[in-house]
Amino acid sequence: MLNFRLTGRGLWIAFLIIPPLAVMVTFVAYPIVSALAYAFYDWNGLQRGEFVWFENFRIVLFQEPFAEWTRRAFMHNVIVFFSLMVVQNGFGFILAYALWREPFGAAFHRVAVFLPVVLSTVIIGFLWKLFFHPIFGVVNQSLRAVGLDDLAQPWLGQSETALGALIFVNAWAWVGFPTLVFLAGLQRIPPELLDAARMETDNEWILIRKIVWPLIAPSATIVFILLFIGSFNWFELPYIMVGLDGSPFGSTDVLGLYFYRTAFGNQSAGVQDFGQGSALAVLIFAFIAVVAAFWTVRLRRREIQI
Amino acid sequence: MARLSLTGIRKNFKQVQVLHGVDLQINDREFVVFVGPSGCGKSTLLRLIAGLDPITAGTLHMDGRLMNDVAPHQRGIAMVFQSYALYPHMDVRENMAFGVTIMGLPAAEIAARIDEAARMLQLTELLDRKPRELSGGQRQRVAIARALVRKPQLFLLDEPLSNLDAALRSEVRLEIARLHKQIGGTMIYVTHDQIEAMTLADRIVVMNKGRIEQVGTPRELFETPANTFVAAFIGSPRMALLPVRRQDDGVTLGGGDPVALADLPQGAPQDITIGLRPDAVDIAVGEAGPGFAARAVYTEYLGDDAFTYARLEDGTLAALRTDPNAHIDDGAPLRLRPKPGHVHYFDADNGHRLA
Numbered sequence: 001m002l003n004f005r006l007t008g009r010g011l012w013i014a015f016l017i018i019p020p021l022a023v024m025v026t027f028v029a030y031p032i033v034s035a036l037a038y039a040f041y042d043w044n045g046l047q048r049g050e051f052v053w054f055e056n057f058r059i060v061l062f063q064e065p066f067a068e069w070t071r072r073a074f075m076h077n078v079i080v081f082f083s084l085m086v087v088q089n090g091f092g093f094i095l096a097y098a099l100w101r102e103p104f105g106a107a108f109h110r111v112a113v114f115l116p117v118v119l120s121t122v123i124i125g126f127l128w129k130l131f132f133h134p135i136f137g138v139v140n141q142s143l144r145a146v147g148l149d150d151l152a153q154p155w156l157g158q159s160e161t162a163l164g165a166l167i168f169v170n171a172w173a174w175v176g177f178p179t180l181v182f183l184a185g186l187q188r189i190p191p192e193l194l195d196a197a198r199m200e201t202d203n204e205w206i207l208i209r210k211i212v213w214p215l216i217a218p219s220a221t222i223v224f225i226l227l228f229i230g231s232f233n234w235f236e237l238p239y240i241m242v243g244l245d246g247s248p249f250g251s252t253d254v255l256g257l258y259f260y261r262t263a264f265g266n267q268s269a270g271v272q273d274f275g276q277g278s279a280l281a282v283l284i285f286a287f288i289a290v291v292a293a294f295w296t297v298r299l300r301r302r303e304i305q306i
Numbered sequence: 307m308a309r310l311s312l313t314g315i316r317k318n319f320k321q322v323q324v325l326h327g328v329d330l331q332i333n334d335r336e337f338v339v340f341v342g343p344s345g346c347g348k349s350t351l352l353r354l355i356a357g358l359d360p361i362t363a364g365t366l367h368m369d370g371r372l373m374n375d376v377a378p379h380q381r382g383i384a385m386v387f388q389s390y391a392l393y394p395h396m397d398v399r400e401n402m403a404f405g406v407t408i409m410g411l412p413a414a415e416i417a418a419r420i421d422e423a424a425r426m427l428q429l430t431e432l433l434d435r436k437p438r439e440l441s442g443g444q445r446q447r448v449a450i451a452r453a454l455v456r457k458p459q460l461f462l463l464d465e466p467l468s469n470l471d472a473a474l475r476s477e478v479r480l481e482i483a484r485l486h487k488q489i490g491g492t493m494i495y496v497t498h499d500q501i502e503a504m505t506l507a508d509r510i511v512v513m514n515k516g517r518i519e520q521v522g523t524p525r526e527l528f529e530t531p532a533n534t535f536v537a538a539f540i541g542s543p544r545m546a547l548l549p550v551r552r553q554d555d556g557v558t559l560g561g562g563d564p565v566a567l568a569d570l571p572q573g574a575p576q577d578i579t580i581g582l583r584p585d586a587v588d589i590a591v592g593e594a595g596p597g598f599a600a601r602a603v604y605t606e607y608l609g610d611d612a613f614t615y616a617r618l619e620d621g622t623l624a625a626l627r628t629d630p631n632a633h634i635d636d637g638a639p640l641r642l643r644p645k646p647g648h649v650h651y652f653d654a655d656n657g658h659r660l661a
Binding site: 190 | 358378381384387388391394
């Protein structure tokens with residue numbers, strides 16, 4: 001039986017929990033619930049109209065051209081997720097594995113790898129926008145300096161390279177995070193366990209695949225799930241580097257940008273539709289919540305206690 | 307199966323030398339125990355033999371083959387770790403199969419070896435369990451079985467019993483002794499517990515501060531310790547070491563009366579250390595009489611035995627085996643007369659045994 005009594009301890013707990021809970025309810029729970037409600041109404045600017053059932057959802061999912069834009073943005077998020085999974089988490093693991101071996105200057109390298117993570121996304125976005133400048137940017141200047149003039153391109157200015165460039169910048173900025181989480185996981189492996197494995201093989205690949213990787217499964221779960229959530233919520237970096245339209249020609253449009261544009265309008269078009277925007281927000285939230293929950297359960301199952 | 311020869315083995319960790327030149331021969335099928343206090347280098351020496359750490363200087367030969375630069379898994383060695391070091395994500399069977407599968411043995415052979423090892427260590431029922439579902443004793447048996455299936459030339463055991471409770475410890479100790487008889491491999495066993503060393507070893511290697519103090523059978527170490535360190539380390543309760551000064555054909559301790567010692571070695575230096583085990587003296591209660599003056603501090607009654615701890619004139623606390631039926635009051639004055647042939651003599655300067 002639960003027994004609620006107002007003891008000194010209970011008061012303390014209430015005192016510590018109520019303020020953050022209030023903030024969460026006001027700024028997280030309430031907006032989510034109200035967005036859910038807004039999605040079922042017709043909107044005229046900020047004026048709420050009639051209750052229209054699933055009309056907004058139908059429009060963003062099945063009515064052209066909105067459905068086409070939704071599909072395109074979603075596909076871009078999928079590309080971003082899988083690319084970052086390989087580049088960001090892959091490199092994160094490799095870097096963590098290297099740092100774990102305590103190479104010369106390990107302390108310096110640890111800081112260097114993690115440093116961009118603490119930089120503000122705004123700074124990173126503007127910095128790399130400058131780096132990618134077609135003429136003065138450090139990227140193209142470097143390429144030309146080593147004679148690779150053909151490779152010097154307007155990275156952010158053409159459809160074929162813009163999304164890739166954004167993914168690269170994101171990986172550069174965030175690779176320190178999976179590195180840190182993997183490194184913490186690696187350092188938790190008892191040394192005797194690795195000694196035992198080394199008594200049986202010196203094949204690095206077998207050691208990683210059969211011993212190390214299964215033992216850092218908890219780290220992998222965290223890193224995978226957070227990357228999934230981050231990839232489908234991707235907004236700040238594209239917003240800063242390619243603008244609300246996902247330029248050029250929507251080649252970098254992602255769900256975050258599309259939602260924002262729909263709900264709040266943009267400078268050029270000026271139209272906004274709160275209902276459709278809310279419907280998009282609800283869809284994004286539901287997709288992330290369902291997949292992340294399902295995947296977390298799956299990943300948790302293969303974790304073991306060391 | 308494996309003869310081991312260590313010559314001039316040194317080990318440095320950065321600037322610090324932890325092994326200062328170890329020479330040791332280990333015979334085929336021998337059960338050798340490295341024993342010593344924490345930090346004496348016994349585990350380091352074991353890791354060098356395993357190949358887990360590189361040897362700084364000196365040579366390690368197995369059956370005449372130089373092993374210094376051979377990878378651990380190619381040395382034909384299996385090791386059992388203090389923390390068991392079982393792979394937590396594999397069940398017992400997979401733990402045992404991991405190494406031999408990598409070796410490339412055929413599946414039927416692997417299955418047969420696992421069955422055999424499981425039977426020897428009563429693990430057959432547990433083969434499908436994960437390590438976290440096993441008790442400490444069972445985990446240790448799995449670790450030993452995992453070593454067995456490799457059919458190694460040499461077994462290394464690094465304090466395998468220290469994580470077990472006392473009752474289990476003697477049980478697994480017997481198990482290990484039985485296994486050694488049954489499979490007959492060469493075994494090196496590291497412990498800081500001299501009882502484990504005495505009960506298991508064919509030969510004991512006593513180590514201290516990165517050096518070998520003495521190598522010998524348990525009986526040799528007990529009866530003729532080479533120096534004061536070994537004398538104090540082997541035997542329980544420990545030997546009392548008394549700094550005495552020669553006088554005529556006897557010795558004096560502190561400011562006490564001279565005590566005659568019939569077997570005092572000829573040509574012994576002026577200052578010597580004598581070692582007295584708990585039953586090396588005849589005890590008389592009273593202020594006067596022959597022997598070292600002492601005062602009883604307290605008595606431990608153990609049923610068949612009793613040990614009285616007595617403070618001598620120089621402050622040394624000596625453990626004495628006493629009659630459990632006799633009662634000695636705490637604080638009672640005693641006279642301790644050394645029995646001839648039971649006294650160990652050491653040079654006071656360097657601690658070496660005299661004659």
